[in-house]
Amino acid sequence: MKICFATNNTKKIAEVKAALGPDFDIVSLEAIGCREELPETGNTLEANAFQKARYVKDHYGVDCFADDTGLEVDALAGAPGVYSGRFAGEPRSDERNISLLLEKMKGQTNRAARFKTVIALILDGKEYAFVGEAQGEILQERIGTGGFGYDPVFRPRGFEKTFAELSMEEKNAISHRGKAVKALADFLK
Numbered sequence: 290m291k292i293c294f295a296t297n298n299t300k301k302i303a304e305v306k307a308a309l310g311p312d313f314d315i316v317s318l319e320a321i322g323c324r325e326e327l328p329e330t331g332n333t334l335e336a337n338a339f340q341k342a343r344y345v346k347d348h349y350g351v352d353c354f355a356d357d358t359g360l361e362v363d364a365l366a367g368a369p370g371v372y373s374g375r376f377a378g379e380p381r382s383d384e385r386n387i388s389l390l391l392e393k394m395k396g397q398t399n400r401a402a403r404f405k406t407v408i409a410l411i412l413d414g415k416e417y418a419f420v421g422e423a424q425g426e427i428l429q430e431r432i433g434t435g436g437f438g439y440d441p442v443f444r445p446r447g448f449e450k451t452f453a454e455l456s457m458e459e460k461n462a463i464s465h466r467g468k469a470v471k472a473l474a475d476f477l478k
Contacts, residue, residue: 401426
């Protein structure tokens, strides 16, 4: 099955391709000729995911799925949440986002956090949503060089390593995106 993943983030595409396996030909926005920034003006992860998927369907006529992910930190009342990608402002920067998060977490004893991913699928004129969560904690410093986003400061519950220290296979097995992609794959199969 060929389907568009409404992103040009090569690391996200690689994670999803690995999780979905060889039965799916995942194409990027660039592959369908979409070079513009997709709209993300919703107040929730689900609203943003559907906004992106609908944009691709409406403008390019292809079935697709889009995701939105947020890091929800208890000590920050759920922030950065839907604003995780642009927490430190524009242009988006993983490094600046992590630095701001660590600064805001100084002195906090409650380090509990969760990643949440919502995948919006538009297929044959119908819309579906798939959700995945990963519980964990925010560390006081960056550890690891893999992954992307907040991975170097997020340690999933029950693990001694951060997402940035896990292999892609290990991360996909337990991560928020991995869980949402598994639900998507089970549905598509």
